[in-house]
Every structure is written in structure tokens, then in C-alpha cells.
Amino acid sequence: MKHLLKMLDLSKEEIINLLNLADQLKYEKKYGIPHKHLEGKTLGMIFQKASTRTRVSFETGMYQLGGKALFLSSNDLQIGRGEPVQDTARVLSRYLDGIMIRTFAQQEVEDLAHYGSIPVINGLTDFCHPCQVLADLMTIREYKGTLEGLKMCYIGDGNNMANSLIVGGIKTGMQVSIACPAEYRPAKEVLEYAYENGKFSMTADVLSAAENADVIFTDVWASMGQEGEAEKRRQAFEGYQVNAAVMAAANPDAMVQHCLPAHREEEITAEVFEAHADEIFEEAENRLHAQKAVLVTLMKDQKAK
Numbered sequence: 001m002k003h004l005l006k007m008l009d010l011s012k013e014e015i016i017n018l019l020n021l022a023d024q025l026k027y028e029k030k031y032g033i034p035h036k037h038l039e040g041k042t043l044g045m046i047f048q049k050a051s052t053r054t055r056v057s058f059e060t061g062m063y064q065l066g067g068k069a070l071f072l073s074s075n076d077l078q079i080g081r082g083e084p085v086q087d088t089a090r091v092l093s094r095y096l097d098g099i100m101i102r103t104f105a106q107q108e109v110e111d112l113a114h115y116g117s118i119p120v121i122n123g124l125t126d127f128c129h130p131c132q133v134l135a136d137l138m139t140i141r142e143y144k145g146t147l148e149g150l151k152m153c154y155i156g157d158g159n160n161m162a163n164s165l166i167v168g169g170i171k172t173g174m175q176v177s178i179a180c181p182a183e184y185r186p187a188k189e190v191l192e193y194a195y196e197n198g199k200f201s202m203t204a205d206v207l208s209a210a211e212n213a214d215v216i217f218t219d220v221w222a223s224m225g226q227e228g229e230a231e232k233r234r235q236a237f238e239g240y241q242v243n244a245a246v247m248a249a250a251n252p253d254a255m256v257q258h259c260l261p262a263h264r265e266e267e268i269t270a271e272v273f274e275a276h277a278d279e280i281f282e283e284a285e286n287r288l289h290a291q292k293a294v295l296v297t298l299m300k301d302q303k304a305k
């Protein structure tokens, strides 16, 4: 594994190895066992969109691993004034030991990896959010003891979260169902992968998707960059909400996961959110541990700059 660009690139074995290492690092952190695997190494973090969890968990994660993280807002970088990604990649590769990038186009992340010579980590694009889904899989395994054979249900927009959850769920042996409006389906390549490789269903009917689910996911109706469509989307997604009726259709011990930030009374009711807050905030914590596993896996054996 050289980069983390999207879930489609990872094998099942690579995902399980990352989850196992994440569990170990969480344990070591809890009991104060030193794990400074990245001493002297620097991660650059390029942000073209806002972030709370991703920024703070990567920055503290690097610190806990003995390294350093640099916050690079695209407003302040030459990339924001049009310097090509090919040049940025080759320059940053000479200073840094790894790059995390949050941006719009998936192609920009792929180009950064192609032209640079250091590991690149996707911290969210319009297409996918692999770091989040590794934390999600870690959390489900922590609560349920396994992933294999569980049913995951996603309700809402066929966005970056849906694209990554579908692939991550199927790769780890879960059954995946999604309920979304016909105009807001996941990406074509994700649907092709899902229908060919796993137990997958897509419907417009929320309750049938949720039936017997072990874990229910949702995400915002308007993602970052779609603020101008918010009203149109509010109408299109009416009814695509995780609420008491959805939870009644799911298994009695079903978990709820949300990558956050959440919009209460839109994609999830406050009642369901608060009833499952422990699972949701454990999921947020697990961003830290799962990303430390990614950082160690990608950067440990590289010679520090």
C-alpha cells in the first residue's frame, strides 16, 4: 500500500490489517504505551474545504506518533492561485514525508500521488472519504465483534460517504443496502463494483432498506460545496431521514453511525441521534486511531527527509 486514495484501491487484507493496527494503537494510547513510530517525520495537510475532525485528528495523531503536522490552507498556498498540482506535488515531496489532502476533485488527489514521490492520503473529496470509512468499520467491529455477514444500511444522498461505505462494507463481507432518491444515486463505478462483488441493493424505499439492518448510516443532504443547492435538496430528500420508524424496521440492537457534522431533524432526528450518541462519538474518536494506523502503514518504513 503506497497511498490511501479511495476504498476501491484497497484489498480486504489491507483493510483488515489497518483495522487491526488501529485497534492496537487505540489500546497503546489508552494504556500509555509509547508508539512513536514516526519520529522526525512531517505530514503536510492541504485543506480546500473546512474541517474539524479531520484536521484535529491528523494533527494530534502525528504528534502522538512522534512526528509533526503542517496545516496548509489552500487560501495561503500557491495552489490556490493556480500553481499546477504536478509542480506542487514535486516540490512538497522534497520537504515532507507524507501529504493529506481535502479537496473537491478526486483527480487532484490522484494527480498528487502520481506526480509526487511520497504517500498521499485522501482526507475527503467529492467522490469519497476513505479515512472516515476506516474509522466507521473499526467502530462497527468494536461494537459488534465482526463485520462479516452484518447488514449495513445507508439512507440519504449518494455522496462521498455513500460511495466509500458501499465499497468498504462489501470488501469486508457486509451486506449493503442504500435508500436514496433516483436523482441522487452513488457514483456509477461504485454501483458497478457493488452489484458485481457483493450482496447489494438500492431502493427509494427507506423502510425496506432498513429492514433487519445491524448498522444504519446517514449523512447530510447538502455536502460541502453544495450549499447553493441546499433548498432544492431539502425538498428532494424529504423522508430520507433516520428516525424512530427506521429504527423500528432495523434489528433491535442496530447501531447508528454518522460521520458528522449532523443536521438534526433533517437526515436524522435529535431523538435517534442522542439515543446513539455514544456510538457516534466513538466513531469520531476512532478517526484518530484509524488514521494513525494509515500514517504508520504508509510512512513508517520511509527514510525521514
Ligand code: CP
Pocket (backbone or CB within 6 Å): 050, 051, 052, 053, 054, 055, 124, 132, 259, 260, 261
Ligand atoms: N467527518 C469529517 O470528516 O469531519 P470534518 O469535516 O470535521 O473533518
Ligand code: NVA
Pocket (backbone or CB within 6 Å): 124, 159, 160, 161, 219, 220, 222, 223, 224, 259, 260, 261
Ligand atoms: N458528505 C459530507 C461529509 C462531511 C464529512 C461533505 O462532503 O460535506
